[in-house]
Structure formats: structure tokens, C-alpha cells
Amino acid sequence: MEALFSLLVGALFAVSIYLFLSKHIIRMLLGAAILGNAVNLLIFTAGRLTREVPPIIATDETTLTTAAANPLPQALILTAIVISFSFFAFLLVLGYRAFQELDTDDTDEMRVAEPADEDAPPLGY
Amino acid sequence: MATAAQTPVDFSAAFNMAPTPLADWLIVMPVAWCLLAGAVLLMLRKRTALHPGIAIFALIGLCLFDAALLVRVLAEGPLTMVMGRWLPPFGIAFTVDLMGALFALTAALVALAAGVFGRADVDTTGRRYGFYPFLMLLMAGVSGAFLTGDVFNLYVWFEVLLIASFGLLVLGSERAQIDGATKYAFLNLVGTTLFLIATGYLYGLFGSLNMADIIVKAPQLRDTAPLMTLTTLYLLAFAMKAAAFPVNFWLPASYHTPKLAVSALFGGLLTKVGIYALIRVLVMLFPVERDHLAWVIAVIAALTMVLGVVGALAQNDTRRAVGYLVISGIGVMMAGIALGSPGGLSGTIFYALHSMVVMTALYFAAGIGGTLAGSFLLSRSGGLYAGHAVLAFTTLALFFSVAGLPPFSGLWPKVLLVKAALDVGAWWLAASILVTGFLTTIATGRIWLLAYWRPAPVGAEPGTNPRAPTAVEGRHEPPVAAPGDAAPPFAAMAVLLALTSLSVVFGLWPEPLLAAAQEAAAALLDPSAYVLSVFPGEVPQ
Numbered sequence: 001m002e003a004l005f006s007l008l009v010g011a012l013f014a015v016s017i018y019l020f021l022s023k024h025i026i027r028m029l030l031g032a033a034i035l036g037n038a039v040n041l042l043i044f045t046a047g048r049l050t051r052e053v054p055p056i057i058a059t060d061e062t063t064l065t066t067a068a069a070n071p072l073p074q075a076l077i078l079t080a081i082v083i084s085f086s087f088f089a090f091l092l093v094l095g096y097r098a099f100q101e102l103d104t105d106d107t108d109e110m111r112v113a114e115p116a117d118e119d120a121p122p123l124g125y
Numbered sequence: 126m127a128t129a130a131q132t133p134v135d136f137s138a139a140f141n142m143a144p145t146p147l148a149d150w151l152i153v154m155p156v157a158w159c160l161l162a163g164a165v166l167l168m169l170r171k172r173t174a175l176h177p178g179i180a181i182f183a184l185i186g187l188c189l190f191d192a193a194l195l196v197r198v199l200a201e202g203p204l205t206m207v208m209g210r211w212l213p214p215f216g217i218a219f220t221v222d223l224m225g226a227l228f229a230l231t232a233a234l235v236a237l238a239a240g241v242f243g244r245a246d247v248d249t250t251g252r253r254y255g256f257y258p259f260l261m262l263l264m265a266g267v268s269g270a271f272l273t274g275d276v277f278n279l280y281v282w283f284e285v286l287l288i289a290s291f292g293l294l295v296l297g298s299e300r301a302q303i304d305g306a307t308k309y310a311f312l313n314l315v316g317t318t319l320f321l322i323a324t325g326y327l328y329g330l331f332g333s334l335n336m337a338d339i340i341v342k343a344p345q346l347r348d349t350a351p352l353m354t355l356t357t358l359y360l361l362a363f364a365m366k367a368a369a370f371p372v373n374f375w376l377p378a379s380y381h382t383p384k385l386a387v388s389a390l391f392g393g394l395l396t397k398v399g400i401y402a403l404i405r406v407l408v409m410l411f412p413v414e415r416d417h418l419a420w421v422i423a424v425i426a427a428l429t430m431v432l433g434v435v436g437a438l439a440q441n442d443t444r445r446a447v448g449y450l451v452i453s454g455i456g457v458m459m460a461g462i463a464l465g466s467p468g469g470l471s472g473t474i475f476y477a478l479h480s481m482v483v484m485t486a487l488y489f490a491a492g493i494g495g496t497l498a499g500s501f502l503l504s505r506s507g508g509l510y511a512g513h514a515v516l517a518f519t520t521l522a523l524f525f526s527v528a529g530l531p532p533f534s535g536l537w538p539k540v541l542l543v544k545a546a547l548d549v550g551a552w553w554l555a556a557s558i559l560v561t562g563f564l565t566t567i568a569t570g571r572i573w574l575l576a577y578w579r580p581a582p583v584g585a586e587p588g589t590n591p592r593a594p595t596a597v598e599g600r601h602e603p604p605v606a607a608p609g610d611a612a613p614p615f616a617a618m619a620v621l622l623a624l625t626s627l628s629v630v631f632g633l634w635p636e637p638l639l640a641a642a643q644e645a646a647a648a649l650l651d652p653s654a655y656v657l658s659v660f661p662g663e664v665p666q
Contacts, residue, residue, distance in 0.1 A: 020315070028311055035318055043325035073328060076277060080321055083284045090291055091310055098307050101300045113305040113382050114445075121441040121503045122575060 005045040012038035025095040025105040032091055036084030040077045047073030141210045151197065152206040152219045154190045155229060155268035158183065163261035173252035177244045180257040184237040187264060191230040198226045199641070203648070203658035205274065213659045214335035220274030222655055223645040224474055228401055229271040231478045234627075235393040235485045236264050238620045242489055243386040245614040247296075251384060254296050263289035263390070270398050274659060276324050277334045279402065283320065283366070287313055290395060293387045294379060305379030312375035316365035323358035330355065337659035339410050340652050347413060356414035359406045360422070367399030367455050370429040376452055377436065381444035381501075385492030388444060392451045393485030397477050400458050407462060408470065409649050415465055423463035427557040430456025434564040442501045443491040443572055450487065450527055450568070453561055454480045457542065460554055464545045470646035472541030475638060479534040479628065483526050486624035490520040493613045493621065494576055503572060508581025516613060517577045519625050524569035526628045529562040533632040537639060 012034055019031030047070040055068035099105050102112060136142065162183035169175055198204060198221055207216040221229075240260060247256045266286025273279050294306045328334055330350045331342050346352065361372070368376040376396070380388055407415040407422075415422075433453030440446035454476070461473025491501070493516060498506035510517040526533030539558060546555035612618075631638050648654060 020311075025307065032311070032314055035315075039318055039321050039325065042322060043328075046325055046329035073325070076325070076328070079277075079281060083281075084318075086288065087284075087310075087314055090288070091314070094291075094295070094303065094307055094310055097298070098303050101298075101303050107307070110304045110307065113301040113308075113378055119441050119502070119504050121439070121571070 001049045002045055005041060005049065009038055009042045009045060012041065023107045025098060025107065028107075029088075029091055029095055033088055036080075036088065040080055040084070043073045043077050043080070047071075139212055139215060141207060141212055145206060145210065148197075149204065149206045151190065151194055152204055152221055152272065155187055155194070155233070155272065156265050158186055158190060159261050159265035159268060162186075163258050163265060166258040166261060167255070170255065170258070171253070173249050176252050176257040177240070180260060181237070181240050181244075183261060184233065184240045184264070187268070188230070188233045188237055191226065191233045191268075194221060195223075195226040195230050198223050203655045205658045214333045214338040217278050218274040218335055218337070218659055219272050220337065220655060220659055221272045222648055222658075223641060224401075224404065224649060225271045227474065227478060227641060227645060228397070228481075229268050231481045232267050232271065232394050232397075233264070235481050235624075236260065236267075236390065238485060238489075238624055239386045239390040239393075242389065242617055242620045243384075245617045246384055246386045246492070251296050255292060256296060256384070256386070259289045259292040259296075260390070263293065263394075265289075267394055267398060271401060274336050274655075275334050276327060276336060276339070276406075279405075280317070280320055280324055283317055283398070283402075286395070286398065287317060290391065293390070294383050296384055296387060299382070302382045305382035309375050309379035312365070312372075316362055316372075319358060319362035319365065323355055323362055326355055326358070335659065336405070336410060337652075337656045340656055341660070343411065343413075352411060352414050353417060356407060356411045356418060359411075360403070360418060363399050363403040363406065364425065364459075365399075367396050367403060367459070368452050369425050369455055369459055370432050370452070373429065373433075373452050373455075377445055377448045380448040380451070381442060385488060388492070389485040389488035392447065392488050393481045396451060396455055397481050400455065400462075400473070400477050403459070403462055404470070404473065404649065408465060409652050409655070412465070412650070415462075419463050419465060422459055423551065423554055426456045426459035426463050427554055428456070429453070429459060430561040431557055431564070434561050434568055437568040438564065438571075441503050443495055443503065443506075443576065444488065444501050446568065446572060447484070447487045447491050450565065451480075451484050453565065454484065454527070457539065457558060457561065460542050460546065460558060463554070464542075464549060464551070465650075466545050466549065467643065467646050467650060468541055468545035468548065470649060471639070471642040472538045472545060474645050475541065475635075475642040476535075476538035478638065478642075479526070479538060479631070482624050482627050483523060483535065486621055486628070487523050487527060489617065489621045489624070490516070490523055493617055494520060497613060498576060503575045506576045507579040509577040511581065513613070516618070516621075517573075519621055520577065521573055522625050522629065524566075524573055526625075526632065528565040528569055530566065531632065532629070534628040534630075534635070536632060537635045538642075541639075 016031040016035035016038055019027045022028060048067060050067055050069050053066050053068040055064055057064050102110055104110065166176060166179055203220055203222040205218055205220045207213055207218050209216050243256055263286050266282045266289060269282035269285065270279055273282060291310055294309060295302050330346060331339050333339060365372040380391055430453050433449050433456055437446045437449035440449060458473045458476050461469040494509055495501035497513060498509055500506050522533060526535045529535040529539040539562060543555045543558050
């Protein structure tokens with residue numbers, strides 16, 4: 001099960017990196033959404049996927065000896081999901097506003113902050 | 126519940142049974158205080174007239190808390206407080222050591238300066254958009270990052286400060302701001318995601334996220350676990366945050382676009398949080414892996430510092446030139462991390478503190494100068510010296526300080542770093558620090574020559590500049606001062622002078638800061654006091 005999930009995570013990373021390499025904001029946004037899910041799945045898989053084993057400590061033992069799934073990575077993911085969701089929401093609005101204001105979603109043409117035709121600094125008085 | 130009666134639960138196995146002493150609450154106070162102030166400011170969102178007063182009061186409070194924390198750490202060594210009284214490593218630990226306390230106090234001072242500067246720079250619209258609430262929340266994130274002793278918690282504080290910085294960056298919704306923010310946001314998203322991936326692997330390997338616990342467990346895991354991969358991932362993630370070459374291009378694309386107070390705050394604080402995290406994780410948690418990566422870090426450091434200042438040389442816009450100087454400084458700090466020796470690390474810590482103050486002041490100076498001249502472009506400004514001698518000399522002092530010339534605070538850390546580099550025979554690293562200093566002198570000297578010393582054309586009144594257009598280029602509303610004003614606003618100049626005098630004081634009298642930086646570096650290289658503060662009774666190897 002873990003091996004399958006690892007392959008899935010790898011595939012998701014590949015897809016998101018491919019989308020991030022695009023110069024169009026809308027594809028980068030999709031890449032950001034997939035990247036967040038890829039990381040969350042990665043951490044989820046790292047915490048073991050054994051759903052059949054209940055995390056119950058036997059009466060004569062003090063610690064858990066069975067290999068039950070670790071709940072802490074799942075708690076980490078909950079935090080990460082909230083954060084990546086809010087990030088994505090912000091990026092979505094930012095991308096939309098950029099398209100409205102700059103009239104393009106091509107990052108090569110977004111040269112307002114760094115104008116392509118800016119003068120060189122003066123070389124003398 | 127019969128079974129529960131048979132085996133009474135021993136809470137002391139997992140809980141700290143003694144209540145947390147009142148004085149120890151000081152450790153989380155900087156974060157809690159900032160969040161509280163941010164929440165109050167959000168509630169008073171529409172009463173914008175109240176914002177500066179509340180925020181400046183809160184920031185003064187933050188400075189006092191951080192100063193008290195520094196005094197306690199100097200007296201007692203590292204301090205730990207665990208959330209919910211869970212014993213470490215189960216609870217999230219806040220552990221403040223000397224480096225964290227020094228960074229937190231300097232950050233608070235810089236934020237106070239930005240808050241006061243913002244009174245003049247940020248108009249009612251900017252306040253309505255939430256400049257001061259975002260400022261307080263940013264400081265909550267920055268303070269949390271400096272004080273936490275838990276890796277995942279560090280990630281959370283990174284995100285807190287990042288979200289707040291997005292808000293600050295697009296404060297005016299100008300076209301250039303949206304353009305810059307798009308690049309900033311996407312690239313920082315990739316950076317924090319790398320950080321999260323590395324942290325996920327870290328938990329998978331160690332089963333713990335507590336820094337002290339990781340220090341203790343690392344030697345046993347070193348033979349079997351892929352710690353090199355992990356450390357390299359952290360290096361990439363934090364180098365991206367710190368804007369090290371070649372992952373630095375988000376910084377010059379965005380840092381000149383927001384309001385001056387915001388640019389100054391970002392230039393002073395955000396990249397230094399990346400440097401702090403690099404030191405914390407690479408030097409303290411994984412020193413052996415850092416040794417293996419030393420060459421890589423050293424090459425990155427040399428390239429970052431030289432290419433940063435070359436970028437500054439090529440800029441016509443003073444704010445963008447300052448942005449490149451920030452990057453160049455990051456290279457100098459990374460040189461100390463690459464060396465990893467007590468001398469190199471204390472140089473890095475000293476330089477980071479110096480850089481926080483001086484970069485913020487430089488953005489202030491560039492901003493005031495640019496608005497008075499009517500343009501941030503070197504090709505269109507001039508004559509500032511004739512009308513504003515105090516501003517001109519203050520700016521010159523800052524330029525000397527950033528170039529590392531005496532008698533300012535930039536000199537001493539560079540001396541430490543050059544000596545540390547020569548001690549291990551890394552002559553090329555020492556040479557690149559010196560060449561960077563030389564090129565910085567040229568770059569800043571030229572800005573001063575063109576924007577300040579160059580006379581305004583014949584017939585112009587002092588303080589007015591016919592080269593300048595009527596509105597400040599690249600901005601919709603005149604900030605700080607209107608072009609052609611006789612004098613910059615008092616608050617803005619006072620803040621600039623205060624920060625500059627800090628640089629002068631620590632340039633002339635570096636002893637206390639130098640001693641503190643050396644002590645902090647020694648504590649990082651031998652973190653036994655840090656571990657003892659989290660696990661009393663544990664014997665570190």
C-alpha cells in the first residue's frame with residue numbers, strides 16, 4: 001500500500017513541477033493545488049497506512065507494540081491543509097487581479113515591477 | 126471503569142506537574158502579545174486614527190518583552206516552556222537561547238521603527254487595508270520563528286509571517302505591487318512547501334519534531350538514516366527564504382513595489398528569518414551534514430554576495446539597488462554558515478543583527494530621498510545634498526556601514542568572517558567578501574554621487590528639482606513627503622537617525638554585541654545547554 005502511495009506522490013510531484021514550469025499563471029495555480037496535495041499525501045504515507053490495526057495498548061504493556069498508524073502526521077497534515085488552502089485562495093485572487101490589472105496571465109509579459117526598457121544608470125555626471 | 130481503578134494513571138510520566146512559573150510565561154509573551162495586538166487592531170479596523178497609537182504601544186511592549194527575555198537568557202542560559210504542560214518531546218516546546226533572543230529583540234526594534242515610519246508613509250487607505258494589523262501579525266510570526274524549539278512549529282510561524290507579508294505587499298493594489306506579489310507569492314510557496322516536505326521526512330526518520338530531541342537522537346541515526354538528503358532539502362528551502370543565489374529572483378522583483386515602511390520591514394526581517402532557520406537547522410541540528418555541504422554553501426555564499434552587489438551596480442532605481450544589497454548581505458552571512466567555526470558563526474550572527482537595522486534604515490533613506498527628489502531613478506534625481514544635508518550625511522553613513530567601512534557596525538562582522546575564512550585557508554571566500562565590500566562601496570558611492578552630491582541644474586531652488594516630474598514615479602500617491610518639500614517629516618527622519626546611530630554605536634563600541642555573538646555561536650556549536658533546558662537531567666554526548 002505504501003509503495004503504491006509513494007508512486008502516486010511521485011506522479012503528483014512530477015505533474016505539479018511540470019505545471020509550475022509553465023509561464024501561465026493559471027497553470028501554475030493548478031500546479032500549486034496539486035503540489036499541496038502531493039506533500040500532504042507524502043506525510044500521510046510516512047505515518048503508515050495500516051488501518052486494520054487499532055491503537056490499543058494491552059493491559060500488561062505500557063506502550064503500543066503493534067504497528068498502528070501514527071496519528072501525529074495526520075495532525076500535521078490538518079495544519080498543512082488549512083495553510084495550503086488559504087494560500088491557494090490568496091493565490092487564486094492574486095492571479096485573477098493580476099489578469100485584470102496587467103491584462104495578461106503570461107509571466108513573461110508581466111514587466112511592470114521590472115520594466116524591460118528601463119534606462120541604465122547614468123555613467124557620469 | 127474497573128480497569129482504570131486498578132491501574133491509576135501516572136500523570137507525571139507525561140505531564141509537567143508543577144505549574145509553569147509566572148516568569149516563564151515571558152517566553153511566549155512576544156508571540157501572544159503580537160497576536161493580541163493584531164486582533165485588537167482588526168476589531169478596530171475602521172477606526173484608522175487609533176491604529177498607529179495602539180500599534181506603536183504594542184511594539185514598544187514587544188521590545189520590552191524581548192529585552193527582558195534577552196536579560197534572562199544572558200543570566201540563566203536557554204529557557205524552555207512547553208505548551209499544555211506536556212513533557213517534551215510530546216508538547217510543543219518554546220526554547221529561547223541567546224541567538225533567538227538577540228534576533229527577536231533586533232526584529233522588534235526594527236518593527237517599531239517601521240511602525241513609527243508608517244505613521245507618515247501609510248495613509249488612511251493603507252491603514253484601512255490593514256497595515257498595522259498585518260504588521261503585528263507579521264511580528265507574531267517572526268517572533269514565533271525566533272523563539273520556537275520545534276521544527277513543525279517553525280514551519281507554522283513561517284506561514285504566519287508569509288501570509289501577513291502577502292497582505293502587506295499588496296497593500297495599495299497598484300499594478301507593480303500585484304506584479305511583484307505574484308512572483309513573491311509563488312516562489313515563496315515553493316520554498317515553504319520544500320520546508321514542509323523536509324519536515325515530513327524529518328518526522329518519519331526521528332519520530333520527533335522537538336529540536337533538542339533531534340540533537341540527542343541524530344548521532345544514533347546518522348549511520349542508517351538519509352540525513353544528508355534531509356539537510357540538503359532544508360538548505361534549499363531556507364536558501365530560497367533567505368534569497369540566496371540562484372533562488373533569489375523573487376526578491377528584486379517584489380521588494381521595491383510596496384510602501385516604503387513595508388519594503389524596509391521586509392528587507393530588514395524576512396530574509397534574516399531564513400538565515401536564522403539555516404543556522405538553527407544546519408549548524409545546531411545537523412552539524413556533521415553541514416560539514417559535508419560546506420563547499421556547496423561556500424560557493425553559494427560567494428556567488429550570492431558578488432552577484433548581489435553586481436546587480437546593485439546595474440540598477441537605476443535606488444530601491445531596487447537596495448534590494449540587491451540585501452541579497453549581497455545574505456551571501457556574507459552564508460559565508461559564516463559555510464565556515465561553521467566559532468569565529469565564522471559569530472560573524473554571521475553579528476552581521477545578521479547589523480543587516481536587520483541597516484537594511485531597514487537604507488530603505489527608509491532611499492524612500493525619503495526618492496520622494497524628496499521626486500524620483501527613485503538615479504538618472505532623474507540630484508541636488509539632495511544642497512537642500513537636505515542631514516539626510517545626505519545619514520545616508521552616507523548607512524552606505525559606509527553596508528559596505529563595511531569603519532567606524533560603522535558593518536566592519537566588525539566582516540573582519541570576523543574574513544579572519545575565519547583565512548584561518549581555514551579559504552582565501553577565495555575571504556577575497557570575495559573583500560571584493561564585495563569594494564563593489565558595494567562603488568555601488569553606494571555612485572548612488573550618493575548622483576542622487577545627493579550632483580547639483581540640481583542651474584536656476585533651481587534648493588530642495589526642488591526640475592528634473593523631477595510632479596508626482597513620484599512608480600507610485601500613485603505621494604508618500605512620506607511631497608516632491609520639492611523643504612524638509613522630510615520629523616517622525617521619518619527621527620526613525621532614520623535612530624537606526625543609523627545604532628549602527629554608529631555598535632561600530633564604535635562593538636564589545637558587548639561581539640561577546641554576545643561569540644557566546645551565541647559557541648552555544649550553537651555545543652548545544653548541551655539547549656538540550657539540558659528542554660530535558661533537565663538528560664546527559665548529551
